[in-house]
Amino acid sequence: MRGGAGRYVNRFMGYATLGRVRISLAAAGSAMVARLLASYQMGSGILVTGLGVFLLACGASGLNQYQERETDRLMDRTRNRPLPAGSLTIAEALAFTAACSMVGLACLYLSGGIFGTAAGLFALLWYNGLYTGLKRKTAFAAVPGALVGAIPPVIGWQAAGGGLSDPGLSVLCLFFFLWQVPHFWLFAMQFGEQYRQAGLPAVTTVFSERQLARIVFIWTASAAVGPLLFVPFGLTLHGPVGYLLAAASLGLVLQAGRLLGRGRFTSSGRSLLSGINVYLVVVMALLFADRVI
Numbered sequence: 598m599r600g601g602a603g604r605y606v607n608r609f610m611g612y613a614t615l616g617r618v619r620i621s622l623a624a625a626g627s628a629m630v631a632r633l634l635a636s637y638q639m640g641s642g643i644l645v646t647g648l649g650v651f652l653l654a655c656g657a658s659g660l661n662q663y664q665e666r667e668t669d670r671l672m673d674r675t676r677n678r679p680l681p682a683g684s685l686t687i688a689e690a691l692a693f694t695a696a697c698s699m700v701g702l703a704c705l706y707l708s709g710g711i712f713g714t715a716a717g718l719f720a721l722l723w724y725n726g727l728y729t730g731l732k733r734k735t736a737f738a739a740v741p742g743a744l745v746g747a748i749p750p751v752i753g754w755q756a757a758g759g760g761l762s763d764p765g766l767s768v769l770c771l772f773f774f775l776w777q778v779p780h781f782w783l784f785a786m787q788f789g790e791q792y793r794q795a796g797l798p799a800v801t802t803v804f805s806e807r808q809l810a811r812i813v814f815i816w817t818a819s820a821a822v823g824p825l826l827f828v829p830f831g832l833t834l835h836g837p838v839g840y841l842l843a844a845a846s847l848g849l850v851l852q853a854g855r856l857l858g859r860g861r862f863t864s865s866g867r868s869l870l871s872g873i874n875v876y877l878v879v880v881m882a883l884l885f886a887d888r889v890i
Contacts, residue, residue, distance in 0.1 A: 611679040612693055615662055616655030624746070625651035626881050627773050628753035633888045634769070634832055635759030642708055646756050649704030650749045653717050656698030660725045663690050665732075671795035674788050709756035716755075720748040736798035739781035747774040765830045772823030776877055779820060779853075782813045783870045786862035810856050813866075817853040817873065821846035824880050838887040842880065849876045 625647040632643050662669065662680055666687075669675035679685035685693075698721065705713035728742035747770035754766045782800070785792070786809045789801025800809065824842040827833050833842070852872045855865045 607684065611684040615659045615679050615685065615690060615693060616697065617658040618655070621651050621654035621658065623877060624654040624749045627746070628749035628756075630881050630884050631750035631753035631759075631766070631769055632757040633753075633885060634765070635754045635763075636757035637888060639889065642756065643753075645704050645708040646713075646753050649701045649708060649713070649717065650752060652697045652701030652704065653721065654701075654749075656694045656696075656701055657721050657724050659690055659694035659697065660721075661729055663687065663694065664725065664729050668795045668797060672788070672791040674791055705752060705756075709752055712755050713752050716748055716752045720745050723748075732797060734798065736785070736800040736803060738798075740778060743774050743777040743781075746777045747771070749773070765832050768823065768826045768830045769832065772820065772826075772880075775816065775820040775823055776873070779813050779816045779873055780870070782809060782816060783862070783866055783873075785809065786813070786866060806862065809862075810859065813869070814853045814857040817869070818850050820873075821849045821876075827884075832884070833887050835887055835890065838883050841883055845876060845879050845883075849873065 628650040629643050629647040632646050633639065636643075662678055665675075666678075666680040669678050670681040675681065680687065680690055702714050702717050705717045709716075724742065724745045728738055728745070731738035731741065750769045750773055751761070751766065754763070754769070755761060759766060785800040786806060789799040792799040793802060804812065824846055827842060828839040833839050849872060852865075852869050856862075856869050859865050
């Protein structure tokens with residue numbers, strides 16, 4: 598019984614890794630935040646929007662890992678993913694990708710109509726078409742690839758009836774775009790040699806560690822500015838929320854400053870990588886609380 602249960606758990610974890618559940622949940626959360634900001638109310642619709650974005654993100658991740666299965670075998674960081682490790686077959690991975698993508702698009706149609714479906718398809722094509730292809734050609738593919746992170750807020754905002762020309766939506770999308778990029782630079786600092794050995798372009802061959810530390814600081818500080826714009830653009834309702842967003846942004850910048858002082862990826866780099874993730878959760882939680890309260 599224990600052995601059978603263990604196999605089910607391992608398969609479940611394999612599918613969770615294939616769908617990059619944590620990243621997919623962040624994408625879903627950004628869409629739900631945007632819908633709440635535009636509609637000022639909770640409801641079943643927000644859950645359908647979040648589920649659609651989550652499943653579509655899982656499908657895109659599964660397809661991406663299928664596309665990169667050969668290079669994933671060449672890097673210590675990725676060789677234990679389901680396809681290189683053999684814990685899932687190619688047929689299982691593609692079935693998972695197709696099911697998640699189709700159900701996700703159906704949810705987006707139910708919550709956002711044709712526009713939501715079209716935006717979801719655009720994100721899928723941009724991520725698995727342009728971005729995945731660019732990774733083999735340039736070390737800077739993650740910058741245009743970060744555009745995918747700005748699409749879920751658009752989906753959520755439009756599903757609630759918000760206008761696409763609203764300046765508040767532009768500020769929100771800018772934040773989610775900028776938030777993603779420091780991840781790329783931090784991974785580049787930590788795993789640049791693995792990328793190079795796998796035959797992928799690596800920014801560590803273009804910039805020194807100290808230069809990369811400066812780049813990470815600039816992008817992190819830019820991302821931290823985004824929530825400060827939420828207040829003047831009307832995305833917050835209560836004064837204390839603005840102060841808390843400012844405090845969180847200041848904390849992130851100070852944390853990035855420690856990496857800048859070291860000039861290379863050490864424990865401060867790993868700490869900043871975790872800090873960026875926590876920062877996103879804090880910002881989304883404050884926006885949720887501000888509207889719900």
